[in-house]
Amino acid sequence: MALGRGSELYPNAVRYWGEPAGMAAEREARADWWRGAVLYQVYPLSFCDSNGDGQGDLPGLTSRLDHIASLGVDGIWVSPFFPSPMKDFGYDVSDYCGVDPRFGTLADFDQMIRRAHELRLKVIIDQVWSHSSDAHPWFRDSRTSAGAEKSDWYIWADPKPDGTPPNNWLSVFGGSAWSWEPRRRQYYLHHFLPSQPQLNLRNEAAVEALFEAGAFWLDRGVDGFRLDAIDFSFHDPDLRDNPARPRPDRPARPFGLQRHVHDMMQPEMPAFLERIRAFIDRWPGRALLGEVSSEGDALHRCGIYTDAGGTRLHTAYTLGLMRRDFTPDAFREAIAEAEREPDGWVTWAFSNHDVVRSVTRWGANAEHGEMARLLMALLLSLKGSICVYQGEELGLPEAELALEDLRDPYGIAFWPEFRGRDGARTPMPWRAGAPHAGFTTAERPWLPVPAAHHAFALDRQEADARAPLHAWRQFLRWRKAHPALVSGSIRMLPAPQGVLAFERRLGEERILCAFNFAPHPVRMRLEESSCRPLAGHGFAAELAGGDIGLPGHGAFFGALEAVAPQKIQRQLEPAQ
Numbered sequence: 001m002a003l004g005r006g007s008e009l010y011p012n013a014v015r016y017w018g019e020p021a022g023m024a025a026e027r028e029a030r031a032d033w034w035r036g037a038v039l040y041q042v043y044p045l046s047f048c049d050s051n052g053d054g055q056g057d058l059p060g061l062t063s064r065l066d067h068i069a070s071l072g073v074d075g076i077w078v079s080p081f082f083p084s085p086m087k088d089f090g091y092d093v094s095d096y097c098g099v100d101p102r103f104g105t106l107a108d109f110d111q112m113i114r115r116a117h118e119l120r121l122k123v124i125i126d127q128v129w130s131h132s133s134d135a136h137p138w139f140r141d142s143r144t145s146a147g148a149e150k151s152d153w154y155i156w157a158d159p160k161p162d163g164t165p166p167n168n169w170l171s172v173f174g175g176s177a178w179s180w181e182p183r184r185r186q187y188y189l190h191h192f193l194p195s196q197p198q199l200n201l202r203n204e205a206a207v208e209a210l211f212e213a214g215a216f217w218l219d220r221g222v223d224g225f226r227l228d229a230i231d232f233s234f235h236d237p238d239l240r241d242n243p244a245r246p247r248p249d250r251p252a253r254p255f256g257l258q259r260h261v262h263d264m265m266q267p268e269m270p271a272f273l274e275r276i277r278a279f280i281d282r283w284p285g286r287a288l289l290g291e292v293s294s295e296g297d298a299l300h301r302c303g304i305y306t307d308a309g310g311t312r313l314h315t316a317y318t319l320g321l322m323r324r325d326f327t328p329d330a331f332r333e334a335i336a337e338a339e340r341e342p343d344g345w346v347t348w349a350f351s352n353h354d355v356v357r358s359v360t361r362w363g364a365n366a367e368h369g370e371m372a373r374l375l376m377a378l379l380l381s382l383k384g385s386i387c388v389y390q391g392e393e394l395g396l397p398e399a400e401l402a403l404e405d406l407r408d409p410y411g412i413a414f415w416p417e418f419r420g421r422d423g424a425r426t427p428m429p430w431r432a433g434a435p436h437a438g439f440t441t442a443e444r445p446w447l448p449v450p451a452a453h454h455a456f457a458l459d460r461q462e463a464d465a466r467a468p469l470h471a472w473r474q475f476l477r478w479r480k481a482h483p484a485l486v487s488g489s490i491r492m493l494p495a496p497q498g499v500l501a502f503e504r505r506l507g508e509e510r511i512l513c514a515f516n517f518a519p520h521p522v523r524m525r526l527e528e529s530s531c532r533p534l535a536g537h538g539f540a541a542e543l544a545g546g547d548i549g550l551p552g553h554g555a556f557f558g559a560l561e562a563v564a565p566q567k568i569q570r571q572l573e574p575a576q
C-alpha cells in the first residue's frame with residue numbers, strides 16, 4: 001500500500017514557492033544553480049515507506065516530493081540507495097550501478113527523478129568512492145591473492161615482523177584501521193568498518209571504474225554528486241605512523257588521539273578533485289558537493305577544494321562547524337576560516353545523518369520553537385549553499401533511543417559515551433497519532449519513531465500557523481526575493497555580546513543580518529540611520545531611534561544604504 005499522500009496534500013506544490021514560474025525556470029537553467037542553492041537531504045531509509053517493510057524506499061520518497069517542493073528548496077540530496085549489505089546503512093556499496101531491492105528498482109529511481117524535475121527540484125546523489133563494501137565483486141576478487149586481477153584496487157600491506165598491523169592508523173569507528181586477510185597473508189586498510197575496505201584511488205583502472213559508475217547516473221539525469229569522505233581518498237604511500245595528539249580530556253573515541261597527517265588529507269587531493277571536475281563537466285550544469293572531514297581547518301579546506309576558478313568542486317561542507325559550540329564567536333571564526341579562500345563556495349549544514357540534530361545539540365536549554373526558528377534563519381543567511389536535513393523543517397529534536405534500539409555500529413561500539421547516529425536517523429513523522437507517525441504500516445520500523453515526535457508531525461504543523469514548517473516556507477520564499485542572501489558576499493560586523501551580525505551584499509543590495517544567540521532581549525545601536533527594516537521574513541525585531549531591539553533568540557534584517565562600511569557601528573546597551 002502506498003502511504004505517501006504528498007500529491008494529495010499539495011496538488012500544486014509550486015504555488016508555495018512564491019517565485020514566478022519564469023524566474024524559477026531561469027534560475028534552474030543557470031549552470032551555477034548550485035550557488036546559494038538550498039538542498040534538502042533525504043535519508044531514504046527513514047523518509048517514507050511505501051511497501052510496509054519498515055524501511056523507507058524510493059517510491060515513498062517520490063510520493064513525498066511535493067512536501068519537499070512546498071518548502072521552496074532548490075533540490076534534494078539523496079543518501080545512498082545502492083545495493084549494500086547495510087553494515088553502514090548504505091555507505092558500504094556492493095554495486096555502484098544499481099538500486100538495493102529494499103529501496104525499489106531502477107525504474108523507481110527514474111520515476112523519482114522525473115517527478116523531482118517536474119517539481120523543479122535538482123537531484124544530487126551520493127557517490128561513495130573512497131571505499132566500497134567488502135561484498136563488492138572488486139574486493140572479493142582483490143582479497144583472493146596478490147595475483148588477482150583487482151589485486152591493487154584496494155590498499156594491501158604486509159604485517160610488521162611481529163605480525164601486528166603495518167602502522168598505528170586508527171579507524172574512525174574504533175580499533176585499528178587494518179584488518180587481516182588470511183589468503184593474502186596481508187592487511188587491508190579501512191578507515192571505517194572492516195567491511196568498508198579503502199579503494200586505491202592511485203590505481204587508474206579503479207578510478208576509471210568509479211567514473212564509469214558516475215557516468216551511469218549522470219546519463220540517467222542526476223544533477224550532481226555528493227562525494228563521500230573525500231579527505232580519506234589518499235594516504236601516505238610510505239605508511240608512516242600518525243603522531244599522537246595528546247589531549248587532557250582523553251576523548252571516548254581514540255581516533256581523536258592522533259594527528260591525522262598521514263592517513264588522510266594528502267597533498268594530491270586538489271589534483272584529484274580537478275580530475276573529477278573535468279569528468280563531470282562533460283555533463284553541463286551538474287554540480288559536485290564534497291564532504292570534508294572535521295579535522296582541523298576543515299572550513300578552510302572546503303575553501304581550497306572549491307576555490308580554483310571553477311576547476312575543483314563546486315562546493316563542499318564539513319561536520320566541523322556542527323562540532324563547535326553555539327556562540328557568536330564560534331560562527332565568526334567559522335566564517336573567517338571559510339573566507340580565507342574568498343572565492344571558495346562552502347555549503348553550510350547544521351544537521352545531517354551523522355550528527356545530533358541541531359535543535360537538541362545547540363538548543364538544549366532554549367525554548368524549542370524559538371531556537372528552531374533562529375537556527376533556520378541563521379543557516380539560510382550564511383554565505384554559501386545550504387543543506388537542510390529531513391525533519392529539520394519540523395524542528396525535530398534528536399530521538400532518545402535505548403541501546404537495544406540502536407543499529408549504528410559506531411554508536412554500539414562507543415555506548416554510552418557516544419550514542420552514535422541513530423538518534424538523528426529515526427523515521428520522519430508524517431501523521432500525529434498514526435502508528436509510527438504514518439512512516440510505515442509495518443509492525444516495527446527499522447528504527448522506532450519516538451512518542452515525542454508525534455507532536456512534530458507534518459500534518460499537525462500544517463494546521464498550526466506558528467509551527468516551524470511555516471517559518472521555513474516563509475523564510476525560504478523571502479530569501480529568494482533577496483539575491484544578496486542567495487549569492488552575495490559576507491562581511492562581519494561588530495555586535496554586542498551574544499549577537500552575531502554581518503552584511504550580505506550583491507551589487508547595490510546590502511542586507512544587515514543580526515542574530516541574538518541569547519535568551520534575553522538585546523539592543524544594538526546603529527550609529528547612522530541608513531538602515532531600513534525589511535519585512536516578510538517572519539521575525540519581529542524592530543528598529544527605533546537608531547537602535548535595533550532584538551528579542552531573545554530573535555533576528556533582524558535591514559536594508560543598508562550604499563554608505564561607507566566603516567560608518568556602521570554598534571555598541572552594546574543593556575536591555576530595557
Ligand code: BGC
Pocket residue numbers: 088091092128192228229291353354
Ligand atoms: C557518511 C557516513 C559514513 C561514512 C563512511 C560519511 O562521511 O556521511 O554516514 O558512515 O562516510 O562511509
